[in-house]
Amino acid sequence: MPSAPRNVAVLILPSCVLFDLAVPLQIFGYPRPDLGAKRYRVTLCAPRRGLIRTSSGVDLAVTHGLEALRTAQTIVLPGIDDLDMMIPPAVTRALQAADARGARFVSICTGAFVLAEAGLLEGKRATTHWMDAPILAARYPRVRVEPGVLYVDEGRVLTSAGIACGIDLCLHVVRRDYGASVANAVARRMVVAPHRDGSQAQFAARTAEALEAGAPVNTLEPTRQWARERLARPVPVSSMARHAGLSLRTFARRFHAETGTTPLKWLVTERLLSARELLETTVLPMGTVATRSGFGSEVNLRVHFRHSLSTSPAAYRRAFRGVLAS
Secondary structure, eight states, X not given: OOOOOEEEEEEOOTTBOHHHHHHHHHHHHSOOGGGOSOOEEEEEEOSSSEEEEOTTSOEEEEOBXXXXXGSOSEEEEOOBSOTTSOOOHXXXXXXXXXXXXXXXXXXXXXXXXXXXXXXXXXXXEEOOOTTTHHHHHHHOTTSEEOTTSSEXXXXXXXXXXXXXXXXXXXXXXXXXXXXXXXXXXXXXXXXXXXXXXXXXOOHHHHHHHHHHTTOOOOOSHHHHHHHHTTTTSOOOHHHHHHHHTOOHHHHHHHHHHHHSSOHXXXXXXXXXXXXXXXXXXXXXXXXXXXXXXXXXXXXXXXXXXXXXXXXXXXXXXXXXXXXXXX
C-alpha cells in the first residue's frame, strides 16, 4: 500500500528567480505515472494571493497564501533577485511557526536569505550562490556560511548554492525520502546527473573565470566515470591518475578542486550509492551486494553504512526495497 503523498509548499516572493522556482515544481510536482505512486503534493503559495512579479518580469498568478505553510511537511524557498527587499514580517512568523511544528526547509540559491531573516539558519551551516555568500555571511554573522559547496544538509534545514545546484539538492531530498532508485529515475527523466555530493565544489565559478582568462577548461569527469564502471574491483588512486594522464600529486589537487573531497572519499560515496541501489532493486545476498559495490565483505559494507547513513544494510533494504514501483 503506497504511503500518502508528502505535502510540499513552494513559497515565492517578489523578484523570485524563475529557474529556482521551476526546479522544485519539476522534481516534486511533475506527475510521473511511470514511476509509480504520486509521492509529493505541491502547493505554490505567496505572502498574499494574486500576481507576483518575478525577476524576469513575468507575473505569476498565485492562488494560495501563507495558510499553505501550516500543513506543509516541506517548505521550499526559491531564490530572490532583490536581496535588499524587506521580508514581510508575516512571512518570517509563518516560517517560524512551521519550524516550531517540525517542518523541513529547503532553500535554493538566495532563498537562504529568507531563512536567515527568519532566524532559521542561526548556528547552522548553510550555503548560497558563491557570489552572494559574502553578503549572507556579513548580514547574518551567526550563520556558518560555506561558499564552496553545492548544498548543505543540516537535517531539517537544507540550503543549496546557485541556480542549477537546486537540482542536486532537490534530488538529494527525493533520495532521503524514497531512496536512490526513485531519485535516479527522476534524474534520468530530467536527463541530469543522478547524484552530485553536496561537498562538491561550485566549480562553475572557476570555469567561468577560466573562460574569461582564455584558459582551456577540462574536468576529471571522464576519469570519474571510468572509476564508476569499475567499482566492483580495486580502483587505486594511482590508476585514476594514470587514466587522467596526470601525476599523482596533480591529480589529487585537481580532483579536490573539482569535487571538494579526496579520490578515496569520493570512491566510498560512489560505492555507497551503488550498494543502496542494489539493496533497493534486487534480492541479492548481502555478500554479493558488498562485492558488486566494491566493499569486498559484508562486514565492511555494514561498517560504511553505519558510519555514513546511521543504519544497517538490512534496515535500509527493509525501508526502501520496492519503493520505486509502489
